[in-house]
Amino acid sequence: MYEASVGLFVPYLRNLSVLLDKGVAYAETRKFNPAVLLGMRMAPNMYDLAQQVGEACRHATVAPALLAQCEPVALPALEHDMAGLQARIATSIEFIESLPRAEIDASAELKVFFRLKNGTELPFNGRTLLLTNSVPQFFFHVTTAYDLLRHAGVELVKKDFLGRK
DSSP: OTTTTHHHHHHHHHHHHHHHHHHHHHHHHTTSOTHHHHTOOSSTTSOOHHHHHHHHHHHHHHHHHHHHTOOOOOOOOOOSSHHHHHHHHHHHHHHHHHSOHHHHHTOTTOEEEEEOTTSOEEEEEHHHHIIIIIHHHHHHHHHHHHHHHHHTTOOOOHHHHHOOO
């Protein structure tokens, strides 16, 4: 359970940080404000890049916290600037790496409730929280962030998404 949560989220959050760095470098090379990238959307009713990063961090912190039976970290306010998003990613990584491995590993059958933004609580056990909600949600948002940057012209390849192994 630890490897399926913390062990998965941390490297991909680091990859997401690198993607944002590449976006900044792209913007600087072409002489435009990198914040322009943060407002990009795939469709009018989808989150922009900043919110995609924010949601990836939210899923990466809430699920392991629930599994460890801890309160999730209070993430910095979602800012539409690259430094703020990088701080959010760093805070997320630091928090989930601090969670107790033993509690997370023992959480497969733990009953947990994932709270949606509207306040609705969805019941899960630890395993189904990860496999049917948090991991898919996390990868949806990270993938969408990658796609937005790539669509903007940032020179990214699959290895940037997957990380250099």
